[in-house]
Amino acid sequence: MVRVVVASDKFKGSLTSAEVAAAVRVGVRRVHPDATVVAVPVADGGDGTLAAAVAAGYALVPVVASGPTGLPVRSGYARLGDTAVVELADVCGLVRLPGVLAPMTASSFGVGELIGAAVDAGCSRVIVGIGGSASTDGGRGLVHALTGSLSLDADVLRARLDGVHLVVACDVDNPLTGPRGAAAVYGPQKGASPSQVADLDARLAEWADRVAALTGRDLRETPGAGAAGGVGFAALALLGAELRPGIELVLELVRFRSLIVGADLVITGEGALDEQTLHGKAVAGVAAAASGVPVVAVCGVNKLPPERLAAVGVRAAYALTDLEPDVARCIAEPIPLLEKLAERIASEHLTMAGTREGSA
Incomplete structure (x- = not known):
């Protein structure tokens, strides 16, 4: 029996992880009608993390919380036993500001x-x-939010999180402040002008001074402190958090290694394969965790040569733009194209599996 595991991230602005898997399943089964195709939605710690946890069997616990500008939004966390999964993007991320950004006032x-x-x-x-x-x-x-006031009270924080192991998915190594800091590197994509970037960096420096005076430790230069606009810094310096790569955490949550036992092929993917793919994104993470199972990737656009992909364990990449050069059409009508790519993948990478099945 042919067994395929589809562990793809979303195609941002076009398809969810689950929709990618559904389209791939259709295409694979056109070539191998009896194939078992297992969908494993994944994410790298950004938007889609909550959905991946729920797909893996976690229960969604609805919570109304504050969006990035303070307005209430319907969000929640996923729970299994005594473990909870929280996605910052879902409650106070850029996805909550589809129109006007708020670089100076948005809050965590x-x-x-x-x-x-x-x-x-x-x-x-x-x-x-x-x-x-x-x-x-x-x-x-x-x-x-955790202290319930505008004060910086380490005793209150310790009491609130007593006995709690906080793990933060972090895929960047930026410090909190300076030319590689949260404001300088990520402020512009959140809508900050050059003068606002300077103002934000100054605010972060003042905040780091306050935290250092309280804790006796200055962690502003710690790799990852600049993640999520400095949420990484607060998590490290005040909450005692452990920072780990996002895709590693998600693959553990969805029990990826157990699902690929006996698989003939793993199909991973994301909207664009580019330099970022090679540094902590879903495709590279899935390939690294595939334990010898062949891995191919699907995507909207591929900007990486075969040798760069091979270096991280991806045997081949199949892009929607291979079939339709109009990117706008790929975004608007991706499913038929993705189904065709999956047919091609099944024909080119599952031939031996199909032969084994037929001769059994």
Whole structure:
């Protein structure tokens, strides 16, 4: 029996992880009608992390929390046993600001509310995906939500998180401040002008000074402190968090290694294969965890030569633009194209599996 595992991230702005898997399943089964195609939605710690946890069997716990500008939004966390999964992007990320960005006022308060809700409900391990942040507040909002006030009280924080293991999905190594810091590198994509970037960096430096005076440790230069507009800094310096690569955490959540036992092929993917793909994104992470199972990738656009993909364990890549050069059409009508790519993948990479099946 042919067994294929589809562990793809979303095609941003076009398809969810689940929709990618569904289209791939259709294409594979046109070539191998009896194939077992297992869908494993994955994410790299940004938007889609919550959905991946729910698809893996976690229960969604709805929570109304503060969006990036303070307006209430319907969000929640995923729970299995005493473990909770929180996605910053879903509650106070850029996806919550589809029109006008708020570089100077957006806050991480909402993610603190979700962490607090999970802890208050008895969760002793909280995994937080922090990709896709809309704010550059140094995690100040997150801390204020957990303390219940605008004060910086380490005793209150320790009491609130007593016995809780906080794990943060972080895929960048930027410090909090300076030319490689949260404001300078990520502020512009959150809508900040050059003068606003300078102002935000100064605010982060002042915040780091306050935290260092309170804790006796200055962690502003720690790799990852600049993640999510400085949420990484607050998590490290004040919450005692462990920082780990996002895709590694998600693959553990969805029990990826157990699902690929006996698989003939793993199909991974994301919207664009580019230099970022090679540094902590879903495709490279899936390939690294595939334990010898052949891996191919599907995508909207591929900007990487075969040798760069091979270096991270991807045997071949199949892009929608291979079939339709109009990118706008690929985004608007991706499913038929993806089904055709999956047919091609099944014909080119599952021939031996099909032969084994037929001769059994």
